Amino acid sequence: MDLNIRIAGEAGQGIKTTGHLLVDAFASMGLWVFSTQSYMSRIRGGLNWQDVRIADYPITSSREDADLLVALTAEALATLAEEVTEGGLILYDGNEAEGAVAIPFTDTAKQRGKAIMANSVAGGAVFTVLGYPLDPLTGYLDEVFQAKGEEVVQTNRDLVHRGAELASEHAGALQAPEPAGAPRTVYDGMEATALSAAVSGVKFVCAYPMTPSTGVFTWLAQHDEQYGIVVEQAEDEIAAVNMACGATYAGVPTLVTTSGGGLALMSEGISLAGMHELPVVIYLAQRPGPATGLPTRTGQGDLLFALRTGHGEFPRAIFAPGSPRQCHELMRRALETAHRWQTPVIFMTDQYLADLSLNMEPLDGSVRPIDRCIATDAGEGYRRYEITESGVSPRAIPGGDAFVVLDSDEHDETGHITENLEIAQAMMDKRLRKIDGMIAEALPPELYRDDDGAETLLICWGSTYLPCREAVDILRMRGISAAMLHFAQVWPLDRDAVRERIGSRGRVVCVEGNAWGQLAMILREQQLLGDAELLTRYDGLPLTAAEIADRVEG
């Protein structure tokens, strides 16, 4: 069984703190946890919430309704009460409220300590209505506040118990899942990505802040000394991408973080990385556009842009992980691909995936720097753009015996400017040839539950992975023969591998977080997709498993 808890209120009320508290405490009990955030773009006020879904089986997507609403404001109560399931419960931060159990979290916290400790009161109340013992909660708080001293620890403990007391009339009112031995370690997509970048050897990070990409930038800034990373906040995204070109030229693996608007400003610089043949990796966290769009919401509307951005023709790779674990694996692969093929790579995620957290087995946090594929034996007579069969030329870095010459103009093998058109053609061919090698090692899309050659195939990419997978499970439970095909690498495509996996189906449904079905467009262009339906959502919220399953069933 599963249960969805929604903590809602205004920005600045500590929703995230309460959310984190619950997520970590539930995980420490061995419950499966899956948590997502829904935020408005403002620092104070508005209506925000965090969902914490728990279950006695692994869960991979959010739900639209909630079994327990923790409303911190009257607006949250008024707006979200109708999404509470029958038999559900509402806790309200106040002295009285119709249809809700009123518990003054904030006032209670103020009496004993500070208003910001209201989350401890709320935590005590939530655990009580779910019929859980308080130990995991107080244990977690002890750990978190240890550094702040015994008094803070004790106050928080007291407040948890006070919250429990205030909710005691409704103790065990909701049936809650039993602990199921789930892993205790919790990750969100952002942290899984940033950790991977750090342990894979990223040494330079440059960016201009833009939601929802800022989390990775911030994480790396906060771990700079631990991993030896120079973090530079650029004056704009144009500077950021050109810095990345400079830093990679000098030999350090580099990450640029941005969202769609920033990527637009980076367009020329991405083309430069293609021309200079530099391993520039861009972390692109999408939000809905056009223009400034919905800054704190999610979407998958930038796939075609990521594929096309940058003038001229040059090879690139695009990765689109579907889960925090894939974020971790693919950030490393993105860096390796960029270095092996000396060309820009875009790593695409979105607000939903960056912010979602779940528990899983610990990720590998050991430092294992990638091979930069640097030629150490280059000397006199070195040619940076030597024509080779694979298209990859030995890459030396400045400071050694060889002069390393790069030009954004077309250049000869030595890197110097040329207008000799024969050389120009040879250089174009050399660069473009790299795509063949990149295709040969491209990740094939992942098939899920297709052992019996499913009748209906759901095709998706990036963050739609987890909801789509769960939708397949739901459809199968309803007796519908469905499978999923997920693209974690969207470009380049191994066409044979894709064709074979799509196979011939009764029905193909492309599930995407954009209006036009952008992966479907790419697959059609590559002559890999015949008749297919689109199942899209582009209102700023993620697709959920239930929604996909219902819409597929029709």
Add this chain to the structure above:
Amino acid sequence: MRRLHSESPTWCPGCGNFSILRTLDSALDEAGIDRHRLVLVSGIGQAAKLPHYTRANVFNGLHGRALPAATAIKLANHGLEVLITSGDGDMYGEGGNHFIHAIRRNIGVKCFVHNNQVYGLTKGQASPTSDCGMQTPIQTHGVMLRPFNPLAIAIVEGTPFVARSLAVDRAHLQEMMVAALKHDGGFTLLDILQPCPSFNKRNTAKWYRERVRPIGDDHDPTDMHAALDLAMTWGDEIPIGIIYRKKGRPKLEDLNPVLANVPLVEQYAG
């Protein structure tokens, strides 16, 4: 200077870039710069082609974007000497925002701007430093915008070394280049007035020669107000020399604890 490739400079006869190129070669030798540890960074323009005619590492990037690339090269390997040679359009126009922020960072790169007060490569449009009234194929009624003053901006924003020279006065130029190359206080700006015989018929070599005045010994380059006076002097008289030089501002690469020991690139264990 030995050229590494067959194509010769694509500059017009009488272009100030020839003189800048030759002088740079001798200045690098005089300053004792190891060419293998030198990176020349440029954007796009006639001036920005200069690195191609030298023996050094070269990062010839995008129009206007030399500074961010140079900044990152220095942060990635602060053991390298990073020298930017680019045009006025590149540095003060397309790259204007980066110019301001490179000064704020006080990154230890040298920035030589070939200031011909015009866009040469694109055939003679106004640049940010074009004089008011200059007619061009685009500015058909004459330039109406007030010229940008790179030196005054640089001084106000705290650039630790601000100098001006004249491309065709090779002795003065070499002296300024050497002083700039030897300066170790962070961002270093040398603005080089450069005749463009093809597209700037107003600020010709003769015009500059009649006006430039070497700054006298009585000038105190640590005095910001005196320096600003010189930076704002333009017209009948144009001061050349070291206008502003001030010690004490830490360089960005010295402030970051990650760079405290060895250059970043040498910290890579993979």
